[in-house]
Amino acid sequence: MYSTHAVINRTPRAKDAELAACRWPEDALHFIPDWVYTSEPVYEREMERIFRGRTWNYVALEAEIPNTGDFKRSYVGATPVVVARAADGSISVFENRCAHRGAEFCRHGQGNTSEFVCPYHQWSYDLKGNLQGVPFKRGVNREGGMPKDFKNEDHGLVKLHVTTRHGVIFASYSNEVEAIDEYLTPEILKDFDVVFPGKKLKVLGYYKNELPCNWKMYHENLKDPYHATLLHSFLVVFGLLVAGNKAAMIADPVHGRHGTMASAKTEDKYAEVSAENKKEMRSFHEGMRLQDDRFLDFVKEFDSPWSVTMQTVWPNLVVQREMNTLGVRQIVPNGPNSMLMLWTMFGYEDDTEEMTQHRLRQGNLMGPAGFLGLEDNEAMKFVQEGVRRSSTDRNVLKLDSGHVGTSNSLISEAAIRAMYSHYRDVMGF
Ligand SMILES: [Fe+2]
Structure with a gap:
């Protein structure tokens, strides 16, 4: 494995400077600069502008999750997501990151479940990624717990837009991405x-x-x-x-x-x-x-x-x-x-x-x-x-x-x- 540790020490300003120095060769059609393959700031911009931008990302086949409660772990870019089928037959895609402390809560590649429970503090989510339960929400003996105005609705998983084409499931972070058939041309x-x-x-x-x-x-x-x-x-x-x-x-x-x-x-x-x-x-x-x-x-x-x-x-x-x-x-x-x-x-x-x-x-x-x-x-x-x-x-x-x-x-x-x-x-x- 190649280490990506270098990025940790790089300040935002250094990253901007590295990006600013990335100039495509003048005869742009006939040359590809090496930095598109090696630069960490370029990679980060790709995650933001391409994978979290106006694109449809393949995540799974419908044949892999035919029944209610079926799920599969997948990725959009490098971001871990879960693809799940709810009781109404709809498919949801949400980030595999607990809304509480960020744990990648879904640990199985594929399976069937009635809910997702984060192993760390047991926050639980339904098949559409909505927060259902927070243990000790009201504290113990009237002490501790969540503030009164804490609403489960405000703390669901990050959900992506979902579309399918003939059994193929795509997800997108973008509100503006075109319909899948138009996208494919x-x-x-x-x-x-x-x-x-x-x-x-x-x-x-x-x-x-x-x-x-x-x-x-x-x-x-x-x-x-x-x-x-x-x-x-x-x-x-x-x-x-x-x-x-x-x-x-x-x-x-x-x-x-x-x-x-x-x-x-x-x-x-x-x-x-x-x-x-x-x-x-x-x-x-x-x-x-x-x-x-x-x-x-x-x-x-x-x-x-x-x-x-x-x-x-x-x-x-x-x-x-x-x-x-x-x-x-x-x-x-x-x-x-x-x-x-x-x-x-x-x-x-x-x-x-x-x-x-x-x-x-x-x-x-x-x-x-x-x-x-x-x-x-x-x-x-x-x-x-x-x-x-x-x-x-x-x-x-x-x-x-x-x-x-x-x-x-x-x-x-x-x-x-x-x-x-x-x-x-x-x-x-
Ligand atoms: Fe080949």
Whole structure:
């Protein structure tokens, strides 16, 4: 773990001075300054302006809390929250911080309860986050206790706005954030609704890992189709994504903050790669074969031209459809130099047992140690180590230069440029 102790000794004035010194390079579209990945004051401003700003943050799937009293611990940015379903069927999201002395009162990842009781002084809250009970509220023997004018209503948990889209739950601190479908934009909704058509989901399992990199790198990674054709041997050798396949890197046209990396695999299980393209890809290995061929089966289950859509929903959600493996990944920032990745893999309630087994088998593509997930984790760690400890101060973003947003070429950084245009706006850089 990287320590964030440095911030404790930094005075507000020193923080302001550090922020004031953060100037984006002049050719703003084609360079990213290193400090966006490493600066503590920049990270704090991100928490305030992005995660507690006008955004919808993914917090859970409805399938995880189907019944009254079901709850799940989650995060909005780095802030711990609880997602709970009340008796009237409504979903509430509130901070996992007791209104009394600040204890993170909910200690279980998931469960069912009739109320939340803080372990420290046993203040209790209902399923909507309202304060119900304060022990010894009137004191003992007429001594001590709360002042007469203390009202439970004034001391509930901090509640967030909640919305859902086809079984996916989002929360926001903002009163001004647009409705979720408008937030996502039609271009992103198109592939989002393929995975979430409104059918009931069946959760298949979880992964959780820490990545020693800045949270934005994960967005960048999934807006960077260039690396996919180079880093990932598995994609290339087995024809899942090869330079020259039908593919697109779609950015939402309103803010450029969301993205869909989409591709259509070749018909054959093993790719035909031209001699010219092979020369460009060191990760291509001729003649590599799988022991269990079923792993690469693609059951056509969706009305979509794509076999793969990897969506980034700003600021903390990844929706994964990699052939028949479906999942969401929640990005939890953990200081500038670290992030947590919480994965929830699922299928549909009406899947056959055979389909469930297929999804589980193919699930080995992803996850922290998946055939595809593994290399990204390593690459991002290498980038963080590079930007933290070198003498240079910027990243170069010149592929497909000048273009911002959607690109039909995989050899493009146009979607990363779009994301950082939005980022600069919101952050004031
Ligand atoms: Fe990757």
